[in-house]
Amino acid sequence: MKKILVVTLIVSMITFMFAGCQSSEKDSKTDDGTKVTEEKDTKDADKPYKVAFIARAQADSFAAWLANSVMEEADKYDNITVDVFDGQASDDTENSLIENAITNKYDAIIIQPNNGEAQRPYAEKAVKAGIVTITTNARIDDIEGASSVDADPYEQAKVNAVAALDQIPENANVVVLKGPPGNFHADKRYESWKTEFLDKRPDVKVVGDEIANWNKDEAMNYMETWIQANDKIDAIIAMNDNMAAGALEAVKGNDKFKDILAYGVDGTAEAALLIKDGLMTSTCLQSAYDLAEALLDTANKLLTGEEEQIDIDIDCPLINSDNVDDTIEMHKKAGAL
Structure with missing residues (x-):
């Protein structure tokens, strides 16, 4: 039980x-x-x-x-x-x-x-x-x-950012959803995206950048504002799955954004299902x-x-459509799905 x-x-x-x-x-x-x-x-x-x-x-x-x-x-x-x-x-x-x-x-x-x-x-x-x-x-x-x-937040974002270099189209418009400032994971994940993607893709324009505090509802509210102000948004760069899911909720059923890419971190059950359904691009598993x-x-x-002192990190593999079934099965075994 x-x-x-x-x-x-x-x-x-x-x-x-x-x-x-x-x-x-x-x-x-x-x-x-x-x-x-x-x-x-x-x-x-x-x-x-x-x-x-x-x-x-x-x-x-x-x-x-x-x-x-x-x-x-x-x-x-x-x-x-x-x-x-x-x-x-x-x-x-x-x-x-x-x-x-x-x-x-x-x-x-x-x-x-x-x-x-x-x-x-x-x-x-x-x-x-x-x-x-x-x-x-x-x-x-x-x-x-x-x-x-813990897990290494820079590496968690990096596995997504490296994949996004080839996935996000030229001259794309993207939006960025951040975690709370001062939070080690929030700060390092954003630093990683900036270093590993944004600095390497000067053609990409950030049309929305907000702190959504890991929160799904906050992310959805920001995304609703952004899609009203922009005819084209090619990708959602979120520092966790919860915010990515919230942003995707805002464009659900909107054909204008049916091909939008979305990235997160955590590997939650919700994110795994979104990837399986082709709605989310990838996440990094933080099990x-x-x-x-x-x-x-x-x-x-x-x-x-x-022991007197222990400092360890868990692994942070990329989850995408190629291997998402493994994550879904993991959540099913644990009773989360």
Whole structure:
């Protein structure tokens, strides 16, 4: 049975009682052979480690996919339980949730930042409190004592941009949909598109460029404005699948844009179906299943003392019409389709 738990911060934080340690006795002997009993604080072996997963925003399709995958992966570990908290795409909310997890003495905190620099000082607080701290999707670099599990956002965009060099026609009009500024993945994916495509194709004209914050509805609204102002748009360059899907929704059934190309990142179930139907050109797989597997393995190794520091990336293969069936099958096996 799928286990999906989302805890939402509304007005005040819910206080969770956490009992992670108890006193245990250890016998030793003095030099004259006398037995003495020492008390030592040790973790109760019968109680699992408690992990707080701070999700960026459950309204974001990839963030929801990742949160659900983390919960399902946690079911494989007898020594770990995970609580998922919804950051609601708000820095203030995420930061309060991190502080709450510190106060309630979680053994580990996994942070999916809304804005890495805004969450940085709170992640540092967690490390200072002696809590295992892991940042993911996107990692926050250079936090001493923290670990990370992520994918390379530059490479994620690059596999699309390189393909687009030959796919987007000469003198094309394109629109660009960005993620939130300051987000490591948003910034690096756009940098990659600029370096690997736009700078190499000076004939291409950008007729729309907006921050849609990973959000499908925002992307659809921008696209509706752009198609009213432009008779020709040849391609949608989106920094994630959710925004690409929103833009495609705006041109659905409009013959003027029936041949429009569209690029994203994540490899969501929705994007895979759009590619299968010939509506989306390509995406890059950022598998939430792989991230979740790596996150729980990393948390387990850090909590049990097997490792002290872990920083790893998952693979980022291109998904297009040639191999999209594999991604659809992956989602079907996971119950997402």
